[in-house]
Amino acid sequence: MGEEKKFGSHSFEVSNLDKVFFPKEGYTKGDLIDYYEKIADTMLPYIKNRPLTMIRFPNGIEDKQFYQKDAPDYFPAWIKTKAIEKQEGGTTNYVVCNDKATLVYLANQACITPHIWLSRQDRLDFPDRMIIDLDPSHDDFGEVKDAAKKIRELLGEELGLPLYLMTTGSRGLHIVVPMKRTRDFDEVRKFAQKAARFLEQEYPDTMTTAARKNKRGDKLFLDVGRNAFGQTGVAPYSVRPINGAPVATPLDWDELDRSSLSAQSYNIKNIFNRLGSKEDPWKDMDASAVSLTAARKELNNIFKEN
Known part of the structure; x- marks a missing residue:
């Protein structure tokens, strides 16, 4: 019916x-x-x-x-x-x-x-989001949370980037940078790739930029491949096609300290209790948008590649 x-x-x-x-x-x-x-x-x-x-x-x-x-x-x-x-x-x-x-x-x-x-329809070539997808090699979400905190120290505190966090509803986390629409996808992707290599150099035992799974070992994959024209990311509050109907959920950074937190903590049934008791953590993210100019300059200063 x-x-x-x-x-x-x-x-x-x-x-x-x-x-x-x-x-x-x-x-x-x-x-x-x-x-x-x-x-x-x-x-x-x-x-x-x-x-x-x-x-x-x-x-x-x-x-x-x-x-x-x-x-x-x-x-x-x-x-x-x-x-x-x-x-x-x-x-x-x-x-x-x-x-x-x-x-x-x-x-x-x-x-x-x-x-x-990652871009809007009026300026398709100029993204207003940059995504680092934390893709674990195995199902230890504690490692994903630890990696997110380390990334925040390097990219947030050292490079001054505004970083927003989301469970994917699957296995990992997305770290998202809101951006002013001043740089095209090629520029943004090059920055994201260099930032990922910087993280890999700083944490070689736990993080990798190796796209091939057989090259990653037990390391967490820093996936920046979504930062390209025509690529997509899972939308915030989307349902994932997984048992339990988990939902991709924006988080506050201090929520990483909750031992019970997982990539699938929120679902189509309990998400509304959450939204009824706390404000949406991404509500004002566009007000924090950056141009990448200062962050790129700082990254070039502290990370010299051969």
């Missing part, structure tokens, strides 16, 4: 609400839709005006998934899109999710996990 959803002048039917998407917990498609409707006001500022890639699971997390960049022809005309040229020719018509109606519509399309660009 379907149900009519109405948001202002936009209305559509949501369907198959009883279909189980997370078998272990019995969470249904209806639960996913309800989650995104409730989280929309908190989540929308982080995804607004950004091209979005849908990861869709028509029959739940234990069945086939597919990535979809192009908005299908059957999407309603009121859903905003951005046509972006492909290198091989032609264009991709990305969804741009600027309102609750669109977010709920995407959930009804079995889009469990929206991924977003």
Whole structure:
């Protein structure tokens, strides 16, 4: 049975609400839709005006998934899109999710996990986010937390970068730098790569920039590959397609001291208790945006590469 959803002048039917998407917990498609409707006001500022890639699971997390960049022809005309040229020719018509109606519509399309660009649609070549993805080699979240603190000492305290923290909802953490849109992706990526090599040099026993898994050993991988045109990161407050329906959750830095904290601490059920008892840690992050000029100069001073 379907149900009519109405948001202002936009209305559509949501369907198959009883279909189980997370078998272990019995969470249904209806639960996913309800989650995104409730989280929309908190989540929308982080995804607004950004091209979005849908990861869709028509029959739940234990069945086939597919990535979809192009908005299908059957999407309603009121859903905003951005046509972006492909290198091989032609264009991709990305969804741009600027309102609750669109977010709920995407959930009804079995889009469990929206991924977003690091730039906004009006200046695609100039990111306003830089991401360092802390990707552990094994499931010891204590090591991830320790690495995050060390990165904050070097990049935050020494280089003066504003650093924001988020559980990925999977295994690791994202450290995010809000940026003024003054440098293109190539410049930002070069800085991120050099910062990662600096960290690797400082902590050679625990951190690596080796992209190949067989070269990492037990070290934590500093993944800066998302800092490129057309690459995406998991959107804050997105649900991950994992048992328990964990949610990518912005954190305060002092929360790393909680022994109970894991990458999957928050999920579609308990996230609202959190948001009801504390302010969203990323709420004012854009006010901290930097240009990288001072940080790049300082990095060049303290890290001389052969």
